[in-house]
Amino acid sequence: MLIVLPENSDLPIYQQIAEAIKEQLYAGALLPGDELPPVRLLAESLGINLHTVRRAYQILSDEGLIVMGLGRRTRIRPRRTSPTNKETNDLLRRRWKELERDAWLRGLDREQFANFVQNMLQLQRNEHFGEGT
Numbered sequence: 001m002l003i004v005l006p007e008n009s010d011l012p013i014y015q016q017i018a019e020a021i022k023e024q025l026y027a028g029a030l031l032p033g034d035e036l037p038p039v040r041l042l043a044e045s046l047g048i049n050l051h052t053v054r055r056a057y058q059i060l061s062d063e064g065l066i067v068m069g070l071g072r073r074t075r076i077r078p079r080r081t082s083p084t085n086k087e088t089n090d091l092l093r094r095r096w097k098e099l100e101r102d103a104w105l106r107g108l109d110r111e112q113f114a115n116f117v118q119n120m121l122q123l124q125r126n127e128h129f130g131e132g133t
Contacts, residue, residue, distance in 0.1 A: 001021075001024065001029075001030065001034075001036065001037060003017060003020045003021070003042070003046065004020070005017070005020075005046065013046075013048055013052050013056075014052045014053070014055040014056040014059065015056070015059070017042075017046075017052070017053060017056035018056040018057075018059045018060055021036070021056070021060060021065075021066075022060075022065070025065065025076065030076050031076060032076050032077065032078040032079060033075055033076060033078075034075065034076045035073045035074065035075055036057070036066060036073075036074040036075070036076070038073070038074070039053045039054050039057060039074075057074060063091065064077060064080065064087070065077055100113065103116065
């Protein structure tokens with residue numbers, strides 16, 4: 001697993017790590033059952049504090065993406081097959097509100113935002129969802 005942290009990101013490092021792991025999951029570079037590096041090893045390879053990596057892993061664990069355990073390796077959890085639970089709906093609503101807010105802060109009105117979303121859905125239609133992955 002390779003994580004490269006961008007130098008000019010506004011996100012905290014722990015969030016950059018969590019996002020990088022999510023991207024690798026989405027791209028298929030990480031699969032259910034794959035092991036993540038131990039916290040200490042990843043921290044050393046990135047030149048950061050181990051508590052920063054631990055926080056990133058905790059976020060991923062809280063979101064149900066990884067399984068952590070004392071004395072055990074951290075592993076990618078199997079992908080959920082039932083996406084219509086309250087936890088998932090709450091997470092997606094929160095992220096949607098963040099996206100709406102960020103679009104508005106960057107000057108998009110509702111119609112422009114709706115057009116953007118439609119364009120993105122059209123571009124992504126077969127990339128992940130349409131191919132049964």
